[in-house]
């Protein structure tokens with residue numbers, strides 16, 4: 681989890697140095713890529729939101745109640761974990777908007793960025809956030825250890 685977030689932020693900062701138009705590709709293609717690299721060993725990892733940019737990041741059924749509670753301000757826990765039906769462990773952690781996120785999720789998005797966002801994500805709901813806002817959840821599932829492992 682820590683390394684996923686660090687890798688993602690590093691990639692984002694690097695991308696932003698070349699302009700937000702390029703950094704879009706970080707959130708777009710690097711996030712899933714980094715997720716796959718950090719995951720493995722029965723672990724899956726991803727991001728979701730109550731205001732989605734990419735519909736493919738829709739919450740899994742077990743994540744939805746957590747997402748709703750955080751979004752409604754009813755849950756302020758730094759993380760939550762739950763045992764899933766198949767014996768796996770599900771873990772979520774809230775994501776908050778930072779100033780560097782506003783170029784692509786804030787109220788005033790530069791034209792070149794806005795164009796790409798509209799083109800790639802016609803149903804985008806992930807704008808007009810302010811720094812400090814709840815943005816969504818990181819989620820992880822960890823499969824149960826196999827009986828002989």
Ligand code: HEC
Pocket residue numbers: 692700701702703704705707708709711727728729731732733734735737775776777778780781782783784785806815816817
């Ligand atoms: C350069 C533009 C850009 C910046 C900066 C950026 N994002 Fe994103 N963000 C995107 C794009 C594009 C997507 C859609 C990615 C995808 O296809 O999964 C996205 C998706 C997300 C998602 C997944 C849920 C969804 O809505 O699809 C979260 C959570 C998220 N961003 C949080 C953040 C946070 C937190 C920051 C700041 C640390 C940030 N983003 C900075 C462009 C950006």
